[in-house]
Amino acid sequence: MNIGVVGGGAVGLLTASYLIEMGHKVTLYVRSETQAVHIREFGGSRDRKQFYVDEVRVSTNFKDEDFMMLCVKTIALEEVLSSIIEQAPNTPLLFLCNGMAHIRMMEELTQPVYAGVVEHGVLRTGIGSVVHRGVGRIRFAPVNELDQRFIQQLVGNEMKCFKFEQSEDYRSLLTEKLIVNATVNPLTALFKVKNGQLLNSPHLHQLARMVCEECCGILGVSMDSMWTYVQSVIRQTANNESSMLKDIRHERKTELDAITGYLCAEAAAKGFPSPINTFLYNAIKELELN
Amino acid sequence: MNIGVVGGGAVGLLTASYLIEMGHKVTLYVRSETQAVHIREFGGSRDRKQFYVDEVRVSTNFKDEDFMMLCVKTIALEEVLSSIIEQAPNTPLLFLCNGMAHIRMMEELTQPVYAGVVEHGVLRTGIGSVVHRGVGRIRFAPVNELDQRFIQQLVGNEMKCFKFEQSEDYRSLLTEKLIVNATVNPLTALFKVKNGQLLNSPHLHQLARMVCEECCGILGVSMDSMWTYVQSVIRQTANNESSMLKDIRHERKTELDAITGYLCAEAAAKGFPSPINTFLYNAIKELELN
Numbered sequence: 397m398n399i400g401v402v403g404g405g406a407v408g409l410l411t412a413s414y415l416i417e418m419g420h421k422v423t424l425y426v427r428s429e430t431q432a433v434h435i436r437e438f439g440g441s442r443d444r445k446q447f448y449v450d451e452v453r454v455s456t457n458f459k460d461e462d463f464m465m466l467c468v469k470t471i472a473l474e475e476v477l478s479s480i481i482e483q484a485p486n487t488p489l490l491f492l493c494n495g496m497a498h499i500r501m502m503e504e505l506t507q508p509v510y511a512g513v514v515e516h517g518v519l520r521t522g523i524g525s526v527v528h529r530g531v532g533r534i535r536f537a538p539v540n541e542l543d544q545r546f547i548q549q550l551v552g553n554e555m556k557c558f559k560f561e562q563s564e565d566y567r568s569l570l571t572e573k574l575i576v577n578a579t580v581n582p583l584t585a586l587f588k589v590k591n592g593q594l595l596n597s598p599h600l601h602q603l604a605r606m607v608c609e610e611c612c613g614i615l616g617v618s619m620d621s622m623w624t625y626v627q628s629v630i631r632q633t634a635n636n637e638s639s640m641l642k643d644i645r646h647e648r649k650t651e652l653d654a655i656t657g658y659l660c661a662e663a664a665a666k667g668f669p670s671p672i673n674t675f676l677y678n679a680i681k682e683l684e685l686n
Numbered sequence: 687m688n689i690g691v692v693g694g695g696a697v698g699l700l701t702a703s704y705l706i707e708m709g710h711k712v713t714l715y716v717r718s719e720t721q722a723v724h725i726r727e728f729g730g731s732r733d734r735k736q737f738y739v740d741e742v743r744v745s746t747n748f749k750d751e752d753f754m755m756l757c758v759k760t761i762a763l764e765e766v767l768s769s770i771i772e773q774a775p776n777t778p779l780l781f782l783c784n785g786m787a788h789i790r791m792m793e794e795l796t797q798p799v800y801a802g803v804v805e806h807g808v809l810r811t812g813i814g815s816v817v818h819r820g821v822g823r824i825r826f827a828p829v830n831e832l833d834q835r836f837i838q839q840l841v842g843n844e845m846k847c848f849k850f851e852q853s854e855d856y857r858s859l860l861t862e863k864l865i866v867n868a869t870v871n872p873l874t875a876l877f878k879v880k881n882g883q884l885l886n887s888p889h890l891h892q893l894a895r896m897v898c899e900e901c902c903g904i905l906g907v908s909m910d911s912m913w914t915y916v917q918s919v920i921r922q923t924a925n926n927e928s929s930m931l932k933d934i935r936h937e938r939k940t941e942l943d944a945i946t947g948y949l950c951a952e953a954a955a956k957g958f959p960s961p962i963n964t965f966l967y968n969a970i971k972e973l974e975l976n
Contacts (some may be wrong), residue, residue, distance in 0.1 A: 586876075587972060599972040603965060608959075671900075671961045675893060681878060682889040 397549060398423070402476060403467035404431050404454055405674070406520040406639075409536060410528060411467055412449055414558040425455035427472070430637075434523050435636075441525035458483040463546040465490045470497055471652040472537040477501060488534055488546050491660070494577050494639075496570050497656030508543045511566035512536030513573035516558075517633035530633040533558045537566035566607045568617075575611045575622055576629045577655045579604050581640035585650065585683065588641060592634025595627060610672045617686040644683050650678045687839060688713070692745055692766060692778070693757035694721050695948050696781060696810040696929075699941055700818060701757055702739055703732040704848040715745035717762070731815040732923050747772040753836040755780045757804075761789055766911045767791060778836050784867050784929075784942030797832045801856035802826030805844040806848075807881070807923035820923040821847045827856035852922035858907075865901045865912055866919045868943045869894050871930035871967040875940065875973065878931060882924025885917060894920075902964045934973050942970045 401412040404426030404648070424440075426432050432452045436485050438603045439448045454461075455468075462631055466478050468473045473493055488508035491498060502509050517530020538544055550560040563569050582602055587593070594604045608626050612619040631655050643650040657678045663670035687710050694716030703958055714730075716722050729950045743749075745758075746769050754777045758766050763783055770777070778798035781788060792799050807820020827861040828834055840850040853905070854857050858915045870881055878896050884894045887920040897915050902909040947969045953960035 587969075597972055599968040599975070603968050603972075606961065606965065633755065671896065672965060675896060675962060675965060678889040678893050679877075682887055682893075685887065686890070 397462040397546065399635060400458070400461035400464035400484075402423060402464060402480075403427075403469075403472075405467065405469070405518070406433070406526050407514050408465075408467035409440050409524065409526045409535075410516060410518045411465055411492075411514075412438060413526070414555065416447050416449065418553055418555065421450045421572055423451040423453060423461065423654065425453050425476075427455055429454055431523055439523065441522070443489045443527055444525075448575065455479070458487075460484050461487050462574065463488050463490070464617055465512075467492050469493070470495050470651055471649065473498055473501070481505070481606065482546070487541060490547060492534065493654075494573065494651050497575050497638075497658055499567070499668050502539045505540075507666045508546070509539040510536045510544075510547055511539050511570055511643060513569055515629055515632060517636035519636065520589065525629065528557065529635050531631070532632050532679055533561050534557045535561045535563050535569055537563040537569050538568050540652045542624055556599075571615055571617060572627070573623065574658070575608060575615065576626050578611050578673065579608045579626050580630060580633075581638045581650075582652070582656055583607065584638040585640040585644045585653075586656070586676070587680050590634065591630050591638060594630050595634075607672055610670060611659055614659055614666070614668050614670060616675050627635065631682070640680070642656040644680070650680060652684070654664070656680065687711070687752040687836065690748070690751035690774075690893055691717060691757060691763075692716075692754060692770075693759075694725070694814070695757065695759075696808040697728050697806070698757035699757075699810065699814065699816045700732065700797075700806060700808045701782075701804075701824075702731060703737045703816070704788065704845065706737050706739065708843055708845065711740050711743040712803050713743060713749070713751065715743050715766075717745055719744055720810055721813055722738065726943065728814065731905070733810075733814075733817055735779035745769070748777075750774050751777050753780070755782060755802075757782050759783070760785050760819070760941055761939065763788055763791070766938050772793070773951065773966070778833060779836040780837060781825065781829075783944075784863065784941050785948055786864050787944045790856075792829045795830070798836070799829040800826045800834075801829050801860055802839055803859055805922060806919045807921055807926035809926065816849065819925050822922050823849045825851045825853050825859055827853040827859050829856050833885050861905055862906060862912065862915060864945065865898060865905070865907070865931050866916050867895045867941075868901050868949055868963065869916050870920060870923075871928045871940075872942070872946055872970050873897065875930040875934045876966070876969050880936075881920050881928060883927050884920055897962055897966065900960060901949055904949055904956070904958050904960060928972070936972070940970060940974060942974070946970065 399420045400423045402425040415422050434450045439446045470493050484682050488630045490512050491508040491523025492512050594600045612622050640650045656673050659673045689710045690713045692715040693942040702712050705712050726742045729736045760783050780802050781800050805822025809817045884890045930940045947964050949963045
């Protein structure tokens, strides 16, 4: 298939590299012309092995694809999406964004739409290079009932380290991922630790449990099964630094508003107390200032 | 008067220097022989001005005094107190310790006892030297109805920068100080900021308010007046690093158990939720490990 991968960050580069290995024709859409020029000239690299992308474009200049994966931050999503709607209005889309703030955007689209979550641990090590540090899955579910043929071709690929798995319900998929992110990201950013430390340190372990429990309460899901899931993702990505920690280290704006901020707003709307998330929200906002 | 000052830390040195300036004969009791030798030889210094202590002893070797002030950490209190009970069983005592864990110890003593709190900002800059960075008061109240003549002589001294003030009720005095410490210490240690930053940063301001509010709930005191008091102490000590931040920086054990730990235990005993203090308790325990 002709697959467009939108986003030249860690997840975008990882995804593009594996899709190429599966034999797909990949167009990578990146934000900056500098990155585009670099990857056109030198290719990308995954785990120090070079890969070549068929075409690299800037993500304001879309063409029709058989299928497109959106690997961009929620912060950048609105802008990218308006170009896609204009330039490739029929291309089926798979959203691989954190948070749940994009649900409304997805539900309003007229092309086939899927929502997915990435469970891989991946570290970007240069302008076009990544290291795949934790093997997980990409799980997805349809958001609308439009043409679902394209994404089915990805399911059941024989790669052990890069699997696509279909789920039933995109809302519970995003809910699970939201709680993982809300538990892992602010704590790792605040304490400047790798994900695995959340289970290795007894104090961070208790904090992670507290955060997870409050999130489950706010969203009305079962703590027992969710905590099991959260811990399994932490183990899979134990050696990884969370995106939020990386953003704080590089003095970039984090995805806090789409994750912890979303949960605080949900809690407020439901009249549910959210002291821990409110604490973490203010804590990370403070770190963003410095 | 012959006054014993027990503790060669920031508060002990500050207190000794001012009592000497008032004309009292001061014996300073310090933990290590090294510090004792140094202060005997070179004196102490406050704000770069030297002062001479009449006698320096190690705090396992007490003599009778007209009056003794205990400027030691709660962690060290039990040991010091058992020597005092043995060697100076009739000396009136003023406890200037953080937390409320020492209430029971105070109430069991047979000599005249007062409890007090220190509102000064003070920085220890060397083995015998301090800088007085924030002018406050020492407030105290009687714990038992025994002889109260000695401490009365300190009240109404004419120093503007080192005042003693009598209060009615030692429990509310310690409660106020506990809430100040519980609000200021863990947050400044976690974010590595001076006290004043808790009011200057909007995010830390909100966090401080949340902590204070939860503490007030646990101890059943009014948030409005307490928050006003907490803010006034923060302003008085704006340029100061809290003792807990200093302990974390110097990889020493903090007074967390006597402050936040005490509040968590109180909350648990009353069945009152304490998510914020529990969060901070685990957060600082984690910092103590590293």
